[in-house]
Amino acid sequence: MEITTILGIIAAVIIMLLGARLLLKKPAEETPSLESDLHIHLDSQQPVLPRFVRDQLQSDTAERVEPSLQNEVPETINAEEVKAEPQAETKPVEGVKVSAEQAVEQKAAAEAEADTELRAEASEKAAETEAEKPVEKAPEKAQELSLNQIEKAEITEFEDESNILDAHLHEQKQVDDESDLATAETYIALNIYPDSRVLSGEKTLKVLMKYGLRFGEMACFHRYSEDGSKLLFSVLQINNDGAAAGFDLESLSSEQVKGLAFFLALPHSDVQNAFDTMDSISRLIAREIDGTVYDQNNQEFTPQLREHWRHQAIDYRSGQAVEA
Secondary structure, rough: HHHHHHHHHHHHHHHHHHHHHHHHHOOOOOOOOOOOOEOOOOOOOOOEOHHHHHHHHHHHHHHHHOOOOOOOOOOOOOOOOOOOOOOOOOOOHHHHOOOHHHHHHHHHHHHHHEEEEEHHHHHHHHHHHHHHHOOOOOOOOOOOHHHHHHOOOOOOOOHHHHHHHHHHHHHHHHHHHOOHHHHOEEEEEEEEOOOOOEHHHHHHHHHHHHOEEEOOHOOOEEOOOOOOEEEEEEEEEOOOOOOOOOOOHHHHOOOOEEEEEEEEEEEEOOOOHHHHHHHHHHHHHHOOEEEEEEOOOOEEOHHHHHHHHHHHHHHHOOOOOOOO
16 A cells, blocks of 8 residues: 555656646747738738748848948049949748838838948048148249349459450560561462362361461461470461461361461571471471472472572562562
8 A cells, every 4th residue: 555655646746747837838939930921001002011020121131231421431432443232132031922022122222222322422522532632733943044143243343454454465466566477578488288179177277286386376377496486487278269367266177178378477587497397397288188289379389499489588688579
């Protein structure tokens, strides 16, 4: 009896526990199904979405992050860089009728329009920021230097300097007036003509300098004695008219020389040395430029004519005429 009683009590307790559990347990909520029919509101003619569908749409909307004007806006937005953000995927709802899909599409279109407005505002703000930037001014054109901008120097002691200059010019004029060329009574001349009928000014200058002639008074080239104290003879150039003329050193390098005129001023204190030196250098220069020497009567300077003019120079006396 005791074992049977104990077993009966245990069985009763188990039954009581099971009954209490069944009483306390809440009925399971029905799982909403997407296959249920869609109901239309009679007044608004809008679909009445079940709560679980609205909860699902709200959760999808909450996951979407909309752009905000508080975010940093790039300075420049190119049209190519602006791309449509991927829209939140709309999971297909089985069993929902076409009207529900239209409602979702309308909501997505409204969101896209709002996104476009935000982007337009961002572009306008970027353009305003770019316009507010300081515009760099183009560097001003460098001022050109003109003669009007140069300050003129004032000569306070011009009178003293003028007196010094006048004295120097007077001394130079006195030297020129007393030179052998200025005081000469007559001349013996030798002319050199290049066989090519023309000689470049540059070559003329080189050959004259080569044989010891130096540029000086009366725009001539002069040959002096070895100690430099006595003028031996001088050289001029022959122009197109056949007349002797002075040299212009500034333009000589670009000119064409027709010939060279050597002349010895008489009377001369060392006439024999002067004539022999002029004769020798004239023949050397003629050989250098491929030319021919002529006397002052334009006759080729043969050995016979050389002796003739040499005696004329040596035998010359003051006031005596030179025989041609």
